Amino acid sequence: MANPKRKHSKARTRKRRSQYYGSLDKPETMECPNCGNMKLRHRACPSCGHYRGRQVIEAEESL
Ligand SMILES: [Zn+2]
Incomplete structure (x- = not known):
């Protein structure tokens, strides 16, 4: 079985995480064009x- 020869060092793991983990605590939000609420993009x-x-899911409070 193919297996990594060595485990990643802490520095290597932290260098990788420094590239994109910062974006995880500030999710991309935008104003809903229909109601103006802040919502997640996509x-x-x-x-x-x-x-x-268009309406794609049942609204929580409009009906
Ligand atoms: Zn909305």
Whole structure:
């Protein structure tokens, strides 16, 4: 079986994580064009259920 010869050093792991782990604690948000709420990008809005101009999931409080 192919197996790594050595384990990664802590420095190597930390160098890799320094490249992108910083983005994990500040998720990409935007204002919903339908209701104006802050929502995650590329996700349906949690408050009105709209994504890309149409309703894709059941809204939480509008019905
Ligand atoms: Zn919305």
